Amino acid sequence: GNSVTQMEGPVTLSEEAFLTINCTYTATGYPSLFWYVQYPGEGLQLLLKATKADDKGSNKGFEATYRKETTSFHLEKGSVQVSDSAVYFCALSSNTGGFKTIFGAGTRLFVKA
Amino acid sequence: KAGVTQTPRYLIKTRGQQVTLSCSPISGHRSVSWYQQTPGQGLQFLFEYFSETQRNKGNFPGRFSGRQFSNSRSEMNVSTLELGDSALYLCASNQRAGAGANVLTFGAGSRLTVL
Numbered sequence: 001g002n003s004v005t006q007m008e009g010p011v012t013l014s015e016e017a018f019l020t021i022n023c024t025y026t027a028t029g030y031p032s033l034f035w036y037v038q039y040p041g042e043g044l045q046l047l048l049k050a051t052k053a054d055d056k057g058s059n060k061g062f063e064a065t066y067r068k069e070t071t072s073f074h075l076e077k078g079s080v081q082v083s084d085s086a087v088y089f090c091a092l093s094s095n096t097g098g099f100k101t102i103f104g105a106g107t108r109l110f111v112k113a
Numbered sequence: 114k115a116g117v118t119q120t121p122r123y124l125i126k127t128r129g130q131q132v133t134l135s136c137s138p139i140s141g142h143r144s145v146s147w148y149q150q151t152p153g154q155g156l157q158f159l160f161e162y163f164s165e166t167q168r169n170k171g172n173f174p175g176r177f178s179g180r181q182f183s184n185s186r187s188e189m190n191v192s193t194l195e196l197g198d199s200a201l202y203l204c205a206s207n208q209r210a211g212a213g214a215n216v217l218t219f220g221a222g223s224r225l226t227v228l
Contacts, residue, residue: 032215043203043222046217049216089156101205101215106155
């Protein structure tokens with residue numbers, strides 16, 4: 001079945017450092033890929049998405065490119081801020097997966113001032 | 114417009130009891146999904162409803178059940194509670210019928226503690 005694997009955390013960075021959180025997936029058909037974020041004390045919210053191969057999703061300085069050849073959707077940001085401290089979840093949704101979105105385990109990011 | 118509303122936000126139960134959680138989706142959203150979030154297991158899919166029909170169910174025992182009403186509101190029920198059922202239960206709604214570009218809007222969750 002479909003699955004999502006993302007790098008374990010926590011990831012600790014200094015402010016203005018470059019961020020990469022790796023995400024790979026296994027899926028049948030043509031899934032849509034997402035990154036969701038959960039800030040401390042808040043609910044999950046969509047950060048960005050990509051619906052087909054080679055699409056780049058972007059939002060708030062974060063980017064991720066849908067790479068079908070490597071089945072990856074890595075999250076990147078060029079310069080992180082303290083306010084980016086949160087848990088990041090990679091997710092996959094596919095009609096052949098039965099109308100459900102499945103999530104990776106989540107990666108906690110700490111950004112130090 | 115109002116977001117996804119989950120009630121109650123917090124509840125404490127004892128082993129063997131049962132619990133019902135409620136979710137009101139965003140107006141116009143017909144798909145509702147439920148997830149269990151725990152520190153060790155992350156986000157686990159419970160079930161998804163669309164137009165009162167359960168379209169998919171995750172790998173949870175039969176003690177976990179749900180339903181959706183004609184106004185798209187959904188409830189989930191857990192019977193014979195076990196300590197391991199302690200978790201944050203998240204509801205998410207979605208406007209589209211299909212899973213493609215299936216953007217979920219989450220509620221704040223219901224935090225269940227089983228003693």
